[in-house]
Amino acid sequence: MLAAQAQKETTVNESLLAADVLLQPVVEGIAANPPATPLPGQCWIVGSAGTGAFAGHDSQIAAWSDGGWRFFAPMPGARVHDQGLGAERFYLGTWQKSVAPAAPLGGTVVDTQARSSIAAIIQLLTASGIFSVT
Incomplete structure (x- = not known):
């Protein structure tokens, strides 16, 4: 944040959302289509050939918040817990298990x-x- 920055709360809120999603990541599974009724805080790995809001975000982590979808590109070695799989996935160019x-x-x-x-x-x-x- 900068001393004279307008809307500091936006910067803080976006940073807290990113920390919430990325520090202990849990995803519901892999989806190419956005779910119809996601709950705030739920995340998915965007599958290949994403459609709708997921278009152009293949392999990224999609997090739903009150403000809509937020996307986070994984770094090599990133790990998430996949609720649907009941196990970890890791990212090495593609999501693997x-x-x-x-x-x-x-x-x-x-x-x-x-x-x-x-x-x-x-x-x-x-x-x-x-x-x-x-």
């Missing part, structure tokens, strides 16, 4: 304790939202 590796199977020597431990680790990472089940 981590998928759990396959549990170890087969082999010439069966080590049940190691396999059991690896399966438990995969299960915990999936339950915590690090890995996606789909």
Whole structure:
């Protein structure tokens, strides 16, 4: 803000909205079309070939506020929690999700304790939202 700036509250309000959306980002999911009745504070990742208010904002985070849609371009490494997916998504040029590796199977020597431990680790990472089940 500048000392003689008019409408300082606008600058402050926009900054608070950006902080609210980007500090602990949670999205409802991915949508190419804006939802009909979003609630203030709800966010979506804009899907490819966005339409309506989402047109031209592919891969950005769209946040609904009383003033309308606000769009935020992700930086490489950005992470969001996707409510619909129940897991994290991360941005590396496109929005991606981590998928759990396959549990170890087969082999010439069966080590049940190691396999059991690896399966438990995969299960915990999936339950915590690090890995996606789909």
